[in-house]
Amino acid sequence: MNISTFNIQPTSRFAGSNTTIRRPREIACFSYDDQRQFHLGETSLRYYYPPRLPADLNRGFDTFQQLDDSADEHLDALLQTIIALEKETGKKCEADIITWRGMMTKILVAPFDIMNGFEMNATRFQDTIFIEENNAYKNEQKIRQRNQRMPPGMASQDLMAYWGYKFETLCLLRQPWDPTPREEIESREEQIVNNSSQYCSVVRTGIGSTRIVIGGEVDAVWDCKPDRKEDPIHWVELKTSAEIHSDRDMLKYERKLLKFWAQSFLLGVPKIIVGFRDQQGIIRRLEELETSSLPVKVKKYGKGVWDGNICINFAAAFLEWLRNTIHGDGTWRIRKLEKSPVIEVFKVEEHGFGDILSPAFSAWRST
Ligand code: A3P
Ligand code: MG
Numbered sequence: 001m002n003i004s005t006f007n008i009q010p011t012s013r014f015a016g017s018n019t020t021i022r023r024p025r026e027i028a029c030f031s032y033d034d035q036r037q038f039h040l041g042e043t044s045l046r047y048y049y050p051p052r053l054p055a056d057l058n059r060g061f062d063t064f065q066q067l068d069d070s071a072d073e074h075l076d077a078l079l080q081t082i083i084a085l086e087k088e089t090g091k092k093c094e095a096d097i098i099t100w101r102g103m104m105t106k107i108l109v110a111p112f113d114i115m116n117g118f119e120m121n122a123t124r125f126q127d128t129i130f131i132e133e134n135n136a137y138k139n140e141q142k143i144r145q146r147n148q149r150m151p152p153g154m155a156s157q158d159l160m161a162y163w164g165y166k167f168e169t170l171c172l173l174r175q176p177w178d179p180t181p182r183e184e185i186e187s188r189e190e191q192i193v194n195n196s197s198q199y200c201s202v203v204r205t206g207i208g209s210t211r212i213v214i215g216g217e218v219d220a221v222w223d224c225k226p227d228r229k230e231d232p233i234h235w236v237e238l239k240t241s242a243e244i245h246s247d248r249d250m251l252k253y254e255r256k257l258l259k260f261w262a263q264s265f266l267l268g269v270p271k272i273i274v275g276f277r278d279q280q281g282i283i284r285r286l287e288e289l290e291t292s293s294l295p296v297k298v299k300k301y302g303k304g305v306w307d308g309n310i311c312i313n314f315a316a317a318f319l320e321w322l323r324n325t326i327h328g329d330g331t332w333r334i335r336k337l338e339k340s341p342v343i344e345v346f347k348v349e350e351h352g353f354g355d356i357l358s359p360a361f362s363a364w365r366s367t
Contacts, residue, residue, distance in 0.1 A: 001346055004325045006318055009341040011111045014313035021312060022206035024268030026233060027093070027213070028085045029201050030077055036067060036196040038077055040084050044199040048220040048236045048273070049177050049185060050286065051170035057163035057240070057281040064162055065194040070142075072135035072355070075100070078215040079361040081202050086364070093213060095204070096323055099131035101216025101266050104315075108262040110336065110343065111314045112255075112306040117338040122322075122345075123331045123353045126365060129323060131334065132356050155281060165195045167240045167275050167283065172220055201235075203267055208316025210323065216267050235269040237291075240283070243276045251305065254298050258306040261294040265308075318343065331356065 031044035078100065082093050106118045119134035146157050155163075170188050173180050202215045222234035239260055244250050260272050270291050275283040289297075295308030325345050326332050331354040335344045348354075353362065 003344050003346045006321050006343045006345070007341065008110050008114070008314065008343065011307075011310050011314065014111065014310045014317065015307070016313065017309045019208045019309075019313045019316045020206070021208075022204075022211075023232070024203040024205035024214075024266065025230070026201050026268075027204050028081050029199065030081045030215075031200070032077075032196060032198045034065075034194050034197050038080065040081060042199060042225070044197045045225070046172040046174065046199065046220045047176050047180075047224075048171055048222055048238075049173050049180075051167075051188070051275075051283070052186075053284060053286070055167070055170050055189075055275070055283040057166040057170075057277060057283060058159070059189065060166065060191075060193055061159060061162050063192050064165070065192060065196070067194075067196045070139050074135075074355055074358065075130060075132050075361075076358045077200070078202065079358050081200075081215070082213070083361060083364045085202075092365075094211065095128050095213040096210045097129050097131060097319065098213045099215075100133065101214045101263065103131050103133060104212065104214055104266050105259070105262045106336075107318060108266065108311045108315050109258050109306075110318075111310050112258055114341055115339060117336050117340070118334075119336075120334040121331055121348070121354055121356055122326055122334055123356045124326050124328070125353060125357060125362070129326050130353075130356050134333065154279065159281070162193065163277065163281050164240050165193050168219060168238050169193045171238050171273070171275075176224055201233075201267055205266065205268070207312060207319060210316065210319040212319075214266060216263075218267060218269060222271060232268065232270070234271070235264075235267070237264045237269045237272045238275070239272060240275045240277050243278050243284075251303055254302050254305050257289075257294055257298055258311075260289070261291060261308065262311065264291040 029042050031039045031042060033039060033044060086093055103120055119137035120131050121134050122129055122131045148157065150156060169191050198217045200215050201218050205212050218235045219238045220236045222236050225233055241253060241256060244253055264272055272289040272291060274287045274289060276285050277283045298304060299307055329351050330347050331349040332345055333348045
């Protein structure tokens with residue numbers, strides 16, 4: 001097997017602030033409803049309105065309507081949205097890379113996340129590289145995470161995952177605040193938590209010389225979506241995190257901020273609202289973070305465990321290399337082993353697109 005490798009270390013090669021980045025702009029969107037049905041457009045768009053504090057995130061765990069996300073959805077919903085966009089504009093959606101935001105996040109944080117691994121599948125079609133998550137790997141990771149032994153007194157992994165969705169439910173409205181009846185705002189605490197519904201933004205962005213189209217979930221909008229398509233959208237990302245008591249907690253939180261930043265930076269989400277919770281899952285305070293100020297906050301005023309410029313320069317160099325590595329027919333694996341400082345790329349199928357491209361998409365592009 002012929003393996004090409006890209007070294008993540010030494011990360012000092014990626015220092016400096018010389019990479020051009022294009023401000024992400026939304027070009028399309030789609031929604032999943034409470035039954036996980038796909039719809040083009042913004043039916044699942046939600047509005048932020050602060051929750052009442054203190055908030056108990058445990059309430060309703062027994063009635064949680066949890067999505068089974070073990071099935072392989074490939075890039076289907078993203079490609080379906082791109083087909084609709086191309087039909088509407090009459091133009092091909094040109095890009096060097098089309099993928100989910102989650103894949104780009106893994107690449108962006110790689111310089112400061114040597115511990116974790118990832119696996120993706122990729123194929124080249126009409127001069128665009130399409131990248132999906134390797135679903136078997138994702139499911140294995142999930143099982144491993146669930147089986148992790150938790151220290152005594154700590155909440156289970158399942159309960160902690162519920163806390164995150166519960167927090168979202170407490171913070172969201174189906175309409176802007178103004179037309180929302182007061183009873184609806186006040187009944188959010190009793191609302192059944194369902195994590196099937198999603199609003200996904202499809203954005204065009206760029207890192208270095210690579211033009212990227214990514215799709216990813218956004219939690220809410222601060223006010224309303226602007227009327228003019230070119231105006232930035234005031235998206236809000238909602239997160240929960242453990243209250244910080246010690247230096248060690250602070251270090252853990254800063255590492256988490258890397259993920260918050262990367263995820264939000266990629267879609268152009270300007271604000272992150274963190275609900276700080278205690279060990280029992282009670283939120284007592286919120287903090288509003290500006291995405292763009294996080295790298296400086298960590299580097300200058302924190303413990304400096306990551307550097308946003310290094311992430312961006314690394315991603316630019318890696319993606320350029322990837323575009324030269326994945327060429328011709330077939331499908332490839334992009335893999336980083338746990339604790340490894342290299343990303344490996346190798347061919348897994350000599351011909352075809354695997355299941356990365358939906359039949360509908362290749363048929364549409366071939367007409
Ligand atoms: P928190 O981020 O507040 O923990 P996201 O913020 O990425 O949209 O995810 C929303 C919530 O989904 C998370 O809330 C968490 O509850 C759950 N979640 C996301 N990724 C997860 C994972 N890998 N394992 C367990 N829960 C996860
Ligand atoms: Mg969130």
